[in-house]
Amino acid sequence: MGDVLVGTCSWTDRALLASGWYPRGHRDPGPRLRYYADQFPVVEVDSGYYALPSRRNSLLWAERTPPEFRFDVKAFSLLTGHPTRPASLPPDLRESLGPDLRRRAPAAVLDRVWxxxxxxIEPLRTAGRLGAVLFQFPPWFAPGRPTEGSEGADGPYGSGGPAGLNGHSPEKTLEECAERTAGWPVSVEFRHPAWWRGEQADRTAALLSRLGFVAVGVDMAQGLESSLPPLAPVTSPELAVVRFHGRSPAWGTGSKEDRFRYAYSEPELAAWAPRLRKAAAQVDELHVLFNNCCADAAVRAAETMRRVLGTS
Incomplete structure (x- = not known):
């Protein structure tokens, strides 16, 4: 069975810092990351979605963590077709854009963002710390049709849809993403449930496998139109990823805090153990990440999951 690495989707979340989980004297960036890395073997850098990451930070993160520690980095919003605030870009790139990136970003600017x-992120890859770059595509990114999404936005590879190129299908968009990320470890999370329902699930797995992408399974609230099934798909022999978003009933309607406010019980996590062990038996490494980042709920759930799975 492959190594099972359990962690959380942030170590710098304000609610976590305020929860008291970090001991006194561990609130500055260096000691804080070292403490987290003493407790868990993997973390997700969710800040990469909101702003372009810093090479300096990547160098510092590699220095402050042991050789076996892994960082999964969430891709910047512009690269996955999400509406992006120009203020999240460096000033020199911001000046080349209009007030709202719901409209098409110039190709030259997009190339520079990539x-x-x-x-x-290259220092993390060079140091062997990069687990995967997570491409989380938006809810309107559905299989089998051009991605003319409800946001009316142009996409990360050109105009035509929130995540498409001139009306190309999502499948074509994924192929273009594979070209852009050649040589990277890449994981893909879909937010549209049709990717993993019925016969489409096999087609989705085959597509991701052909492109060399790692499929991301999720745990989330069920019974909603947007609910993805609780699967742990395997599309790469190197890595599998499962992200636990919590099961808040406010998932589709509440604020960000409301959506992620959820405390997993041990029986809920134990029910996932057979799926996770089956996935781990097929890969070199399995990442299990908790995204219910409200106070210390994510770290407590991660601690419980490690106990359930018997990992160190």
Missing amino acids: ERFAHA
Whole structure:
């Protein structure tokens, strides 16, 4: 069975810092990350979604963690077709854009965004700390049709849809993403449930496998139109990823805090153990990440899951 690495989707979340989980004297960036890395073997850098990551930070993160520690880095919003605030870009790129990136970003600017994202995370890859770059596609990114999404936005590879190129299908968009990320470990999370329902699930797994992408399974509230099934798909022999979002009934309607406010019980996590062990038996490494980042709920759930799975 492959190594099972359990952790959380942030170690710098304000609610976690305020919860008291970090001991006194561990609130500055260096001691804080070292403490987290003493408790868990993997973490997700969710800040990469909101702003381009910093190469300096990647160098510091590699220095402050042991060789076996892994960082999964969430891709910048512009690269996955989400509406992006120009203020989240460096000033020199911001000046080349209008007030709202719901409209098409110039190709030259987009190329520079890709280059800077790659440059920023390269120290983690070189140091062997990069687990995967997570591409979480938006809810309107559905299989089998051009991605003319409800946001009316142009996409990360050109105009035509929130995550498409001139009306290309999502499948074509994924192929273009594979070209952009050649040589990276890449994981893909879909937010539209059709990707993993019925016969489409096999087609989705085959597509991701062909592109060399790692499928991301999720745990989330069920019974909603947007609910993804609780699966742990395996599309790569190197890695599998499962992200636990919590099961808040406010998932589709509440604020961000409301959506992620959820405390997993041990029986809920134990019910996942057979799926996780089955996935781990097929890969070199399995990442289990908790995204219910409200106070210390994510770290407590991660601690419980490690106990359930018997991992160190």
